[in-house]
Amino acid sequence: MTEQHAPRRKERRRKPPFFQRPWVVAAVFILPFLVLYGVFRVYAVGYAVVLSFQDIQGIGVTDWTGFSNYRRLLSDSTFFLALRNTALYTAGTLLVLIPVPFVLAAVLQSKLIARPVALRSAFFLPVLTSLVVVGVVFSLLLTTNGLVNSFLGLFGVPAQGWLETRHLAIPAMIIMATWRWTGINIIYFTTGLSNIPKELYESASVDGAGPLRRFWHLSVPLSKPIILFVTVLTIFGGFQLFVEPLILWGGGGGPGQGGLSVVMHLYRTAFTSFQLGYASAIGVVLALIIMAVSLITLKLFGFFKKE
Amino acid sequence: MTTTRAFPRSMQLHGQRAGFRPLLLSVLASAAIVVAACDSGGSVADLDNGGDDGEAMEANPDHEGEEIELTFWTFVDAHADFLKERAEEFNAQSSEYNIVINSSVADFGEMHDRLLVSLQSATGAPDLVDIEIGRFGTFLRGEVPLHPLNDVVDEHRSELVEERLAPYQLDGVEYGIDYHLGTYAMYYNKAILDEAGVDADDIVTWDDYIEAGKQVVANTDAMMTSVEPASASTLLGLMKQNGGGIYDENNEFILDSPANVEAVQLVSDLVHEHGIAEATPGGENHEAVYYEAFNNGEYASVWMPQWYMIRFTDFMPETEGDILVRPLPEFEPGGFVSTMGGGTGTAITTQIDDDKLDAAKQFLEFAKLTHDAQVALWTDLGFDPFRDDVYDHEALAEPDPWFNDEPVMVNLQQTFDRLAPEYTGPRYPEASLQLGENVAYEVIEEAADPQESLERAAEQVRSLDE
Numbered sequence A: 001m002t003e004q005h006a007p008r009r010k011e012r013r014r015k016p017p018f019f020q021r022p023w024v025v026a027a028v029f030i031l032p033f034l035v036l037y038g039v040f041r042v043y044a045v046g047y048a049v050v051l052s053f054q055d056i057q058g059i060g061v062t063d064w065t066g067f068s069n070y071r072r073l074l075s076d077s078t079f080f081l082a083l084r085n086t087a088l089y090t091a092g093t094l095l096v097l098i099p100v101p102f103v104l105a106a107v108l109q110s111k112l113i114a115r116p117v118a119l120r121s122a123f124f125l126p127v128l129t130s131l132v133v134v135g136v137v138f139s140l141l142l143t144t145n146g147l148v149n150s151f152l153g154l155f156g157v158p159a160q161g162w163l164e165t166r167h168l169a170i171p172a173m174i175i176m177a178t179w180r181w182t183g184i185n186i187i188y189f190t191t192g193l194s195n196i197p198k199e200l201y202e203s204a205s206v207d208g209a210g211p212l213r214r215f216w217h218l219s220v221p222l223s224k225p226i227i228l229f230v231t232v233l234t235i236f237g238g239f240q241l242f243v244e245p246l247i248l249w250g251g252g253g254g255p256g257q258g259g260l261s262v263v264m265h266l267y268r269t270a271f272t273s274f275q276l277g278y279a280s281a282i283g284v285v286l287a288l289i290i291m292a293v294s295l296i297t298l299k300l301f302g303f304f305k306k307e
Numbered sequence B: 001m002t003t004t005r006a007f008p009r010s011m012q013l014h015g016q017r018a019g020f021r022p023l024l025l026s027v028l029a030s031a032a033i034v035v036a037a038c039d040s041g042g043s044v045a046d047l048d049n050g051g052d053d054g055e056a057m058e059a060n061p062d063h064e065g066e067e068i069e070l071t072f073w074t075f076v077d078a079h080a081d082f083l084k085e086r087a088e089e090f091n092a093q094s095s096e097y098n099i100v101i102n103s104s105v106a107d108f109g110e111m112h113d114r115l116l117v118s119l120q121s122a123t124g125a126p127d128l129v130d131i132e133i134g135r136f137g138t139f140l141r142g143e144v145p146l147h148p149l150n151d152v153v154d155e156h157r158s159e160l161v162e163e164r165l166a167p168y169q170l171d172g173v174e175y176g177i178d179y180h181l182g183t184y185a186m187y188y189n190k191a192i193l194d195e196a197g198v199d200a201d202d203i204v205t206w207d208d209y210i211e212a213g214k215q216v217v218a219n220t221d222a223m224m225t226s227v228e229p230a231s232a233s234t235l236l237g238l239m240k241q242n243g244g245g246i247y248d249e250n251n252e253f254i255l256d257s258p259a260n261v262e263a264v265q266l267v268s269d270l271v272h273e274h275g276i277a278e279a280t281p282g283g284e285n286h287e288a289v290y291y292e293a294f295n296n297g298e299y300a301s302v303w304m305p306q307w308y309m310i311r312f313t314d315f316m317p318e319t320e321g322d323i324l325v326r327p328l329p330e331f332e333p334g335g336f337v338s339t340m341g342g343g344t345g346t347a348i349t350t351q352i353d354d355d356k357l358d359a360a361k362q363f364l365e366f367a368k369l370t371h372d373a374q375v376a377l378w379t380d381l382g383f384d385p386f387r388d389d390v391y392d393h394e395a396l397a398e399p400d401p402w403f404n405d406e407p408v409m410v411n412l413q414q415t416f417d418r419l420a421p422e423y424t425g426p427r428y429p430e431a432s433l434q435l436g437e438n439v440a441y442e443v444i445e446e447a448a449d450p451q452e453s454l455e456r457a458a459e460q461v462r463s464l465d466e
Helices: A002-012 A022-051 A068-074 A077-097 A099-109 A116-128 A131-141 A147-153 A166-194 A198-206 A211-222 A224-239 A243-248 A262-271 A276-300 B002-036 B042-047 B077-093 B108-120 B133-140 B150-154 B190-196 B206-219 B233-241 B258-272 B288-295 B306-315 B354-368 B371-381 B408-413 B428-445 B450-465
Strands: A054-056 A062-064 B066-074 B097-105 B128-132 B184-189 B225-227 B277-279 B301-305 B323-326 B344-348
Touching: A022 A054, A022 A276, A054 A068, A054 A276, A068 A276, A077 A099, A077 A166, A077 A224, A077 A262, A099 A116, A099 A166, A099 A211, A116 A166, A131 A147, A131 A166, A131 A243, A166 A224, A166 A243, A198 A211, A211 A224, A224 A276, A262 A276, A262 B108, B066 B077, B066 B108, B066 B354, B077 B097, B077 B354, B077 B371, B097 B354, B108 B128, B108 B133, B128 B133, B133 B344, B133 B428, B150 B354, B184 B190, B184 B233, B184 B306, B190 B206, B190 B323, B206 B258, B225 B258, B225 B301, B233 B258, B233 B301, B233 B428, B258 B277, B258 B428, B258 B450, B288 B306, B301 B306, B306 B323, B323 B408, B344 B354, B354 B371, B428 B450
Parallel strands: B066 B097, B066 B128, B225 B277
Antiparallel strands: A054 A062, B128 B344, B184 B301, B184 B323
16 A cells, blocks of 8 residues: 555655654664564574574583484473472462452452552562562561461461472462562552443442442453453463572572472573573473463463454 | 443453453563573572672782782672782782782672673683582583693692592693682580580490480480481581592592492481481571571581581570580591582683783682681681691681680691592582482481482483483
8 A cells, every 4th residue: 555655645745854754763763672672582582492402511512403402301300390390380379369369459449448559559569579588588487487387377277397398389489479479460450440330330239239249240250351461471470480499499499399490490401500402492392381371371261262 | 221231341341352462462472482581590680689790909009010900700708808818918929910809799699600601602701700619510511611720739739638629620630729628527516415424525436426316315405416408418428428429539420329328328317217316497507597496405416517617606606615526427437537518619711811811820829729828718718728737827726715615627637637538520510409409308308218319319410411
């Protein structure tokens, strides 16, 4: 279309000065992003894919090895252990970080709470807290005689060695993730809930629906897109698990490697074993896994259905 | 009524979705890309504990020698201060060179990662760098990016405790110089032993230690010791003492050797058979909960390298005057009674300018290996020197009131002829992780069979090179 019209316009009026032409202006604004994106994302990703077909061990030693890094992955029991840990962590965060913030957002949105803004800020504070501080605080909270055990003790639960027991490593990280990410998810859900027209609630009330029914039959279905959005973000976050084990356990693997995540395994492969090629292969496979899980989630939510 | 109200709802949904789908897909794509590109370790930089970005000494303008600025990376503040002080001493004595140390201190992991990247990409590495013993092996693969230091070490070799050089060697070439010997010792809490009726000097063999431990458990509220389920050092100390370790002198990987199995079995027996040891609170001997427990008299002993002395004076005030520093109990008569633990080798990278190399070598020799330098390792850093002839210096011969008023360093020196060496090799870092995360945990917390656990760990490490 544009090409057909261009010659006619050219005859009719003079071209504007170079820097005032719309595409030049647009390019000037977009270029910085494109350059940065190209160098630090597209090039980096492309290079990682290239590296995944190479054997790089030690400095200056590089061989092309075809798919051998990918074949090795199939027999790498540590990778599968890390994948299992990461998947469990992701599932755990999904179970907690979707319903809890959603209910809290709905409660804060309702008229039940006197000072919703103050509470919302309080919930959001952990997002802004320095990771080092979070690490120190949670090391103290989760010790055997820490606050978490004292709280559970009120319900008769015996003291647990959260940071010292293999099978409690993931629950410990989920506890920490809940504290850190509930606030941000409340913000997402609040945004979604505030887009629902008030008249719907009013008319539902007139029709005799109580708060619970309004929540279940209005808030939940109408928030489906935002729930989907947060779910996918949580899946990304879960599979990229790295910082939590690093700050809870100096080495990053946790007791009996119960806290070893895929990205931690990738990181160690790259920087401890210095096998950059193999580490890149782990990264590529992890990206594919995240893509697959996310697409399955979108499918389950009916995202691809034509309306 | 209801129908008309339902209409805007479907509009609403549809409207939200139309703009939402591209957004979600783009987030999906970029997040996947981030993960794929995330081989830099993602958020390690977030953990930067406020390391400085470079701090140069002030050059003395009156010095007649050639000014040589050496960049130095380390992860220990005290090491940076130490080298700067040594540089001032060096400049005072040298008319040839005027050394200016420009140091950068960063978080442990971050510093080593940056170093790897800068050496791999052939730009940006410092002239001098501290590489921790657990990471040193990583830098000895492929073309070694460090300068050989044999001519520096050879000048002092006859005076040095040879075993301390081994971790930083490859094929007989020296690549790093340590800050300390790191002699393993048994630290006894004398107050608890007295209460139990045990004399530390009667403990010669591990069997004696077990018997003493039973007395401690029977007569006091304390356990004889604790063993770390989340660190390699409890196991590795005894493995080396028993003639094992991770590598042998021929650079053979020996993680599952019989000597190692025997040492790990001993640790397992202390816990599960004799009931005189338990898992260290917090998992490691560096955790606040552990310091608190030892300070409160919950354990009668612990084995750690010499550099752990400072932890008693800094973090366990109740132990003042009560700590006895003794050799490790022996596995066999006349066998090793100590070994070395931990360490950091200072190295010169191959990215140093050629015209600075000679000055850097001269300086490193002066700063780390001379008699005065080795005395300063003790007086400035509290480390045990690895030069044999400094132990009669008055600074090292002083009795220490905290440690039962004994001349601890002189006593330690008496173990030097029964000191098991430590060898590192290319997979030392990974083996050390396996020991700390898997073997120690399985054996101590889950009573796993030491041999099977060590074999599994060794298999994991070997699979890296298949």
